[in-house]
Amino acid sequence: MPKKEDPRETLRNARPRAKTPAKITASKRKKPAPVSSKTKKIASKKAFSSTPAKGGASWLWVMLVASAMAFVVWQWEGVTDFFANFGSGTAGLFGWGLLLVLLGIIIAIVALRFDQMSEWANRYRLNLWNKWLGGVVLILAAWGMLGMMDAGGDIGLGILGGKTDVNGFMRVLALIVLGIILLAPGAVWKSLSGLFKGIFRPSRRSNMPEVARLDRTVVSRPVFGGHEDSISPDMGEPVRRLANTKPASKIELPSIKLPSFGKTESRVIEIKNPLAAKTAPQTELPNMPAENTAREPKPADDRSDADRRQVASEVWKKYGEAEGLVEMDGWKLPPIEMLDKTTEIGFSEADNLQRARAIEDALASYGVEGKVIQINAGPTVTQFGVEPGWDRKFKEIKERDKDGETTSRQVEVSKTRVKVDRIASLANDLALALAAPSLRIEAPVPGKSIVGIEVPNTSFGVVSMRSVMETNTFQKILARSPLALALGKGAGGEAVSGDLTKMPHLLIAGATGSGKTVCLNSIICCMLLNNTPASVKFIMIDPKRVELTPFNGLPHLATPVIVDVEKALSALRWLAAEMDRRYQTLAAAGSRNIEGYNKTRVGSDRMAFIVLIIDELADLMMAGFDEVEHILCRLAQMARAVGIHLVVATQRPSVDVITGLIKANFPTRISFAVTSQVDSRTILDMVGAEKLLGRGDMLYMPTEAAKPKRLQGCYVSDAESERLIYFWTNQKDISPSEALKVEEITAPPPAQKSRTKDPLFDEAMALISEHNNIISASFLQRKMHIGYPRAARLADELREAIEGDDGKAEVPKDEY
Numbered sequence: 113m114p115k116k117e118d119p120r121e122t123l124r125n126a127r128p129r130a131k132t133p134a135k136i137t138a139s140k141r142k143k144p145a146p147v148s149s150k151t152k153k154i155a156s157k158k159a160f161s162s163t164p165a166k167g168g169a170s171w172l173w174v175m176l177v178a179s180a181m182a183f184v185v186w187q188w189e190g191v192t193d194f195f196a197n198f199g200s201g202t203a204g205l206f207g208w209g210l211l212l213v214l215l216g217i218i219i220a221i222v223a224l225r226f227d228q229m230s231e232w233a234n235r236y237r238l239n240l241w242n243k244w245l246g247g248v249v250l251i252l253a254a255w256g257m258l259g260m261m262d263a264g265g266d267i268g269l270g271i272l273g274g275k276t277d278v279n280g281f282m283r284v285l286a287l288i289v290l291g292i293i294l295l296a297p298g299a300v301w302k303s304l305s306g307l308f309k310g311i312f313r314p315s316r317r318s319n320m321p322e323v324a325r326l327d328r329t330v331v332s333r334p335v336f337g338g339h340e341d342s343i344s345p346d347m348g349e350p351v352r353r354l355a356n357t358k359p360a361s362k363i364e365l366p367s368i369k370l371p372s373f374g375k376t377e378s379r380v381i382e383i384k385n386p387l388a389a390k391t392a393p394q395t396e397l398p399n400m401p402a403e404n405t406a407r408e409p410k411p412a413d414d415r416s417d418a419d420r421r422q423v424a425s426e427v428w429k430k431y432g433e434a435e436g437l438v439e440m441d442g443w444k445l446p447p448i449e450m451l452d453k454t455t456e457i458g459f460s461e462a463d464n465l466q467r468a469r470a471i472e473d474a475l476a477s478y479g480v481e482g483k484v485i486q487i488n489a490g491p492t493v494t495q496f497g498v499e500p501g502w503d504r505k506f507k508e509i510k511e512r513d514k515d516g517e518t519t520s521r522q523v524e525v526s527k528t529r530v531k532v533d534r535i536a537s538l539a540n541d542l543a544l545a546l547a548a549p550s551l552r553i554e555a556p557v558p559g560k561s562i563v564g565i566e567v568p569n570t571s572f573g574v575v576s577m578r579s580v581m582e583t584n585t586f587q588k589i590l591a592r593s594p595l596a597l598a599l600g601k602g603a604g605g606e607a608v609s610g611d612l613t614k615m616p617h618l619l620i621a622g623a624t625g626s627g628k629t630v631c632l633n634s635i636i637c638c639m640l641l642n643n644t645p646a647s648v649k650f651i652m653i654d655p656k657r658v659e660l661t662p663f664n665g666l667p668h669l670a671t672p673v674i675v676d677v678e679k680a681l682s683a684l685r686w687l688a689a690e691m692d693r694r695y696q697t698l699a700a701a702g703s704r705n706i707e708g709y710n711k712t713r714v715g716s717d718r719m720a721f722i723v724l725i726i727d728e729l730a731d732l733m734m735a736g737f738d739e740v741e742h743i744l745c746r747l748a749q750m751a752r753a754v755g756i757h758l759v760v761a762t763q764r765p766s767v768d769v770i771t772g773l774i775k776a777n778f779p780t781r782i783s784f785a786v787t788s789q790v791d792s793r794t795i796l797d798m799v800g801a802e803k804l805l806g807r808g809d810m811l812y813m814p815t816e817a818a819k820p821k822r823l824q825g826c827y828v829s830d831a832e833s834e835r836l837i838y839f840w841t842n843q844k845d846i847s848p849s850e851a852l853k854v855e856e857i858t859a860p861p862p863a864q865k866s867r868t869k870d871p872l873f874d875e876a877m878a879l880i881s882e883h884n885n886i887i888s889a890s891f892l893q894r895k896m897h898i899g900y901p902r903a904a905r906l907a908d909e910l911r912e913a914i915e916g917d918d919g920k921a922e923v924p925k926d927e928y
């Protein structure tokens with residue numbers, strides 16, 4: 113898997129202040145600078161110092177609290193006096209007017225929350241009421257301070273409750289604190305929670321096990337600790353960081369064994385790192401003889417191998433040996449904590465209201481009445497639900513009043529609903545009004561009487577797979593099907609999941625860089641989280657060689673990731689034969705489908721699901737168009753019942769790749785951004801995908817829906833998938849009974865049997881020898897009263913036979 117640009121990074125870069133860091137990150141990513149031992153030391157010092165720094169901040173807080181308490185003890189009388197006099201002093205200053213002031217504040221706050229007031233409040237920045245109030249309170253505090261210096265007049269003295277002693281000082285202090293809370297409530301809350309965390313952290317840290325503590329160091333934090341942070345600056349680059357870091361010398365590295373997948377004779381091999389494929393191109397020296405590289409292995413490679421082994425064992429120690437893991441078929445299922453948690457981006461309500469007004473105004477300026485009655489903020493786009501208004505017709509009536517003057521008035525004579533097509537045709541005008549790059553209009557939104565206008569958000573949201581997997585929707589699907597898939601979040605932010613057994617096959621298409629591989633990765637990871645190698649087997653075909661190869665080594669693989677197109681064709685043939693074999697098994701057992709068959713069986717007697725994943729269908733189609741199309745269609749039509757499912761992706765959504773037959777057999781489709789309406793029609797049979805924004809923005813067309821649904825696909829970072837791969841590869845060796853016959857899958861097809869001769873061959877040979885060996889299909893057709901295809905085949909056979917003998921066959925000109 114090549115290092116993908118982490119969208120969380122993009123998110124950070126999208127923030128205004130991130131311009132320079134973005135450049136730095138980019139340059140860092142392109143060329144990881146060699147890390148000297150000195151730099152490493154500094155880096156590790158920094159990393160270690162981060163905890164003491166936090167500890168220092170908490171000590172500061174502890175000292176502040178201690179001084180405040182000391183002050184209270186020292187001035188105990190004054191303090192009690194202050195609280196005793198506070199009520200009477202304040203009442204003395206305001207009287208019952210205090211209630212009026214409070215009432216006024218409450219009314220202002222409530223009124224500002226109403227729609228009608230919001231625009232006005234926005235214009236005058238009144239929606240920042242807490243800041244205004246905070247400002248007023250701080251001014252009062254300053255006035256009180258002047259009062260302490262006898263320069264605040266009666267009001268200054270009133271603020272102090274008439275006393276310039278500790279009592280008065282406490283009032284000013286209380287006002288200052290209140291002012292700060294009102295001005296920056298978020299910062300105050302963060303500091304307070306930081307204070308409590310700071311106080312309690314030392315005891316927790318000392319109780320932490322060694323591995324967990326390691327997480328906070330440079331060595332392991334990027335990989336394992338990432339999920340604890342909302343947006344960790346280290347995410348996406350865990351392995352590179354690790355490779356540059358010396359392994360902790362005191363940790364004994366256990367030798368880790370992995371199941372063998374390629375050769376059946378030796379079932380146990382030394383750990384083969386899933387990342388090897390990723391790093392191989394960097395370390396491989398194409399011009400150097402292979403032996404040289406083998407004889408003098410670079411020390412750097414050894415070190416990174418050790419690092420990787422260490423990461424693998426750390427992952428296993430942290431997640432695999434945790435208590436309470438679900439065990440199935442003798443395997444432990446990975447915990448969901450292995451996936452990162454991300455915080456959702458909050459959307460500005462005021463901004464959305466402003467855009468809603470802009471939509472209404474733009475519609476009105478084109479003579480279309482419409483009101484935004486719903487705003488659904490999603491991760492990538494916000495959907496504004498517009499209720500079409502009325503097309504009104506007026507008649508002008510002229511009347512004379514009693515003074516004889518003519519007046520005219522408009523009278524409404526009829527009204528009809530605005531047609532949704534009129535709103536849909538204004539897409540470009542609305543995009544202009546909102547200064548949006550593109551707009552998609554869903555007219556109408558299925559199940560609602562509104563027209564949905566999808567406007568891209570200003571900031572780009574990432575949907576973590578964990579956030580979707582933790583929802584009820586996903587859990588419900590998972591409860592009834594092991595192949596539940598977390599797909600993403602809809603335009604309204606709702607989680608969308610699917611069930612591969614119901615789909616039952618999935619076709620994914622999109623232009624390059626639109627998010628297909630990330631989608632495939634998330635589908636694979638989702639199944640890896642919920643299925644053991646005994647319940648699901650994967651056959652992965654990756655003609656690009658870099659996208660799926662990191663999964664090599666997974667015990668779920670029926671055969672190592674296939675990168676060779678010829679082998680891929682063999683695998684397709686094997687799968688078609690396997691389907692037939694499975695049907696025979698089901699027939700013998702008297703079951704109608706895999707669910708029925710598995711119901712009465714346990715362990716290795718159960719039939720495993722097989723999921724075929726193809727990353728680039730176009731390459732396969734080029735290698736054997738007819739055969740690939742035929743096998744895919746056959747599998748798609750029949751394989752569901754025997755637990756074989758296909759997930760096929762392509763970046764060339766043209767009719768020679770996604771043929772009519774393939775489309776008809778893959779009713780569930782996902783389209784990522786494409787370049788033209790034609791491509792969109794090829795995939796979805798409708799336009800719309802050309803307006804998608806890329807980076808996981810997709811249209812999901814489930815079998816049962818008439819219209820596709822817009823989603824932001826789940827994002828699984830490289831670090832997350834690596835953790836999952838390490839988790840599975842470290843568990844145990846697969847027993848031979850569980851393994852499929854791997855060599856069979858990619859074995860070359862048996863040599864073609866020699867074609868049997870046509871029964872009319874001898875008769876045809878006699879005929880042409882009477883006519884000077886001139887072989888003509890139409891001649892044979894006429895003379896022998898057979899159809900053209902058979903005559904043409906016969907002509908070919910004759911030609912082969914004669915040319916094989918003495919090469920005398922003559923072909924009439926019309927045959928060329």
Ligand SMILES: Nc1ncnc2c1ncn2[C@@H]1O[C@H](COP(=O)(O)OP(=O)(O)OP(=O)(O)O)[C@@H](O)[C@H]1O
Pocket residue numbers: 116117118119574575622623624625626627628629630631763807808809824825826827
């Ligand atoms: N669901 C997603 N959420 C956030 N970002 C995404 C998502 N999907 C893709 N991206 C971003 O888009 C980039 C390209 O994605 P990806 O490699 O999956 O595209 P692709 O369609 O497979 O391209 P190609 O066909 O060239 O391989 C990723 O590196 C990532 O930054």
